[in-house]
Amino acid sequence: MRNNNIRSYIRLFFLGLISIILLWSCQNISHNSSSQIVKPLPTSSLLSTRIVKHAEGETKIPMNPQRIITLHDSTILDPVLALGVKPIGVATYNAEQGIFFRGIDYQQLTGIQQVGSAFQPSLEKILMLKPDLILGREYHKDIYNLLVNIAPTVLVDWESFTSFQDNFRYIAQVLNQEKEAELVLNQYQNRIQEFQRQMGKQLQSIEVSVIGISGQNIKSFNEDTVFNQVLDDAGLKRPSIQKNQKERYLELSMEHLNKYDTDVLFVINESHAPLSSYLQHPLWSNLKATQNKRVYEVSQSDWFAGGPLGVNKILEDLFKYLVK
Numbered sequence: 001m002r003n004n005n006i007r008s009y010i011r012l013f014f015l016g017l018i019s020i021i022l023l024w025s026c027q028n029i030s031h032n033s034s035s036q037i038v039k040p041l042p043t044s045s046l047l048s049t050r051i052v053k054h055a056e057g058e059t060k061i062p063m064n065p066q067r068i069i070t071l072h073d074s075t076i077l078d079p080v081l082a083l084g085v086k087p088i089g090v091a092t093y094n095a096e097q098g099i100f101f102r103g104i105d106y107q108q109l110t111g112i113q114q115v116g117s118a119f120q121p122s123l124e125k126i127l128m129l130k131p132d133l134i135l136g137r138e139y140h141k142d143i144y145n146l147l148v149n150i151a152p153t154v155l156v157d158w159e160s161f162t163s164f165q166d167n168f169r170y171i172a173q174v175l176n177q178e179k180e181a182e183l184v185l186n187q188y189q190n191r192i193q194e195f196q197r198q199m200g201k202q203l204q205s206i207e208v209s210v211i212g213i214s215g216q217n218i219k220s221f222n223e224d225t226v227f228n229q230v231l232d233d234a235g236l237k238r239p240s241i242q243k244n245q246k247e248r249y250l251e252l253s254m255e256h257l258n259k260y261d262t263d264v265l266f267v268i269n270e271s272h273a274p275l276s277s278y279l280q281h282p283l284w285s286n287l288k289a290t291q292n293k294r295v296y297e298v299s300q301s302d303w304f305a306g307g308p309l310g311v312n313k314i315l316e317d318l319f320k321y322l323v324k
Contacts, residue, residue, distance in 0.1 A: 048062065048063055049061060049062055049063060050063055052154055052173075052174055054154045054155050054156065054157070054174075055137075055138040055141065055155035055156065055157040055160075056141055056144050056153075056155050059148070059152050059153060059154055060152060061133055061152045061154065061174070062132050062133060062152070063176060064176055065132045065133035065175065066132060067088050067129065067130060067131045067132045067133070067151075068080065068085065068087040068088065068089075068131060068132070068133045068134075068135065068175075069087055069088060069089035069090070069115060069126055069129060069131040069133070069134045069135070069151075070087050070089070070090050070091065070135045071091040071115075071118055071121050071134065071135065071136040071137060071140060072091060072093075072118045072135075072136070072137045072156075072306075073090070073091070073092065073093045073100070073101045073102050073103075073104065073118065073306075074093070074101075074102040074103055074104075074304065074305055074306030074307060074310055075137065075156065075158045075167060075306035075307065076135050076136075076137070076156055076171065076307075077090050077101065077104065077307075078102075078103050078104055078305065078306055078307025078308065078309045078310055079167065079168045079171040079172070079306075079307040079308065080135070080171065080175070081104065081108055081307075081309060082168070082184050082307055082308040082309050083171075083172055083175060083177045083180050083181060083184070084177075084180060085175060085177065086111075086112065087112060088112065088113060088129050088131065089112065089113045089114070089115040089125070089126060089129045089131065090109065090112050090113070090114060090115065091114070091115055091116055091117055091118045091121045092114055092116070092117050092118065093117070093118055094117070101301075102300075102301045102302070102304050102305060102306070102310060103301070103302055103304075103305035103306065103307065103309050103310020103311070103313055104309055104310065105309075108309075113125065113129060115129070118137070119139075121136075121140075121143075123143070123146055123147075123150070126147070126150055126151075127150050130151075131150065131151040132151055132152070133151060133152055133153075133154070134147050134150065134151050134152070134153040134154070135153075135154055135156060135171070135174070136153060136154070136155045136156070137155060137156055137157075137158060138155050138156065138157040138158065138159065140155055141155060154174055156170065156171065158306070162224075163229055164226045164229060164305075164306055164307060164308075164311060165185055167306070167307075168181055168184070168185070168307060168308060169181055169185075184308050185308070188308060188311065188312070188315075191312070191315050192233050192234055192315070195234055195315065195318060195319060195323070196234065196235055198319070198323045199322065199323060202322075202324070203234075203235055203236065204237075206236065206237065206263050206264060206322070207236075207237040207238065207239065207262040207263050207264070208231060208236050208237070208238060208262055208263065208264040208265070208266065208322075209238055209239050209242060209260045209261075209262045209264075209265055209266070210225075210227055210228065210231070210242075210265075210266040210267075210268065210298075210303070211257075211260050211265065211266075211267060211268070212249075212267070212268040212269075212270055212300075213267060213268070213269055213270065213271050213275075213278060214251070214270040214271055215271055216253070216254060217251050217252060217253060217254070218251075218252050218253075218254060218256065218257055218260070219249050219250065219251050219252070219268075219270075220241070220242055220245060220249065220250045220252065220260060221242070221245075221248065221249045222242065222245040222246065222247060222248055222249070223242075223243060223245075224248055225248070225249070226304075226305050226306055226310070226311065226314075227266075227303045227304075227305065227314050228242070230311055230314045230315065230318075231318075234315075234318060236318075236322075238262075239259070239260060239262055241259050241260070242260070254281070254283050255283070257283050257284065257287070258283070258286070258287070261287045261288050261289060262288070262289060263288065263289065263292070263294060264289055264294045264295075264296070264321070264322065265287065265289035265290075265294065265295045265296070266296050266298050266303075266317075266321075267295060267296065267297050267298065268297075268298060268299075268300045268303055268304070269297050269300070270300060275295070275297045279295065294321075296317075296321045298314075298317055299313075302314065302317070303317075
């Protein structure tokens with residue numbers, strides 16, 4: 001019995017000692033913790049994710065995504081590449097027409113996996129790449145719920161922006177690359193100013209228009225089209241019939257061709273026939289631009305641009321064909 005009492009006392013002593021040690025430790029921890037509260041936590045700890053508003057609501061995305069998949073070429077992939085960001089997967093534009101990526105050089109896509117077309121992306125291929133961010137367009141809303149089950153998904157509403165610059169700034173904001181975006185846009189503006197300087201007085205006198213040809217029809221595009229935005233930024237005059245056009249594009253018979261006759265005519269040939277076969281037709285041969293040998297065929301893969309890379313290709317053509 002006496003031995004049992006001794007053991008009880010010893011147990012109580014050690015329990016008390018342990019309690020004192022724990023209490024002292026907690027006070028130390030509390031003191032140390034309070035002294036560190038005033039020190040800011042690393043940014044990565046506080047801002048590892050953030051909320052982004054987009055066409056389908058709000059989505060929590062990584063602050064600095066590393067494995068990005070883009071589901072449109074000219075309006076998403078182009079801006080992403082222009083920011084110096086290389087995605088791991090991309091959707092093509094229209095492989096059946098042989099136009100995979102508009103306004104983008106193929107060497108910029110080395111090592112990037114294709115995940116189907118912009119209008120029919122492969123969910124299986126996207127899943128296999130294990131992205132941490134998917135960038136799609138507003139028309140991908142039908143598969144949005146499937147995409148978000150793979151990775152955080154942001155749908156870019158291209159139609160809501162009034163210029164390619166606004167769309168570019170939005171994508172830069174999503175990718176946390178706003179400063180880089182302003183540098184890119186400043187470079188574009190510098191090229192515009194250089195073009196205007198080299199054009200000199202003829203900038204005020206020359207009038208240009210852009211039409212598309214498809215079969216026996218022509219297409220006219222309104223000011224929402226990016227190449228017309230570039231022409232306006234450059235200070236070039238365009239015919240009032242195009243400046244006042246409300247529809248995004250109009251498909252018209254060749255009989256309307258004379259309405260778009262200007263000093264310079266840029267032609268986007270969507271037909272299988274060469275442009276030379278059209279120029280022999282009286283409706284074409286009577287044009288002022290044809291008679292002055294100032295009808296220029298330009299690449300549809302370059303001129304149907306949506307971002308800074310493609311826009312710079314349009315500017316290159318303006319330097320090439322207009323600066324004398």
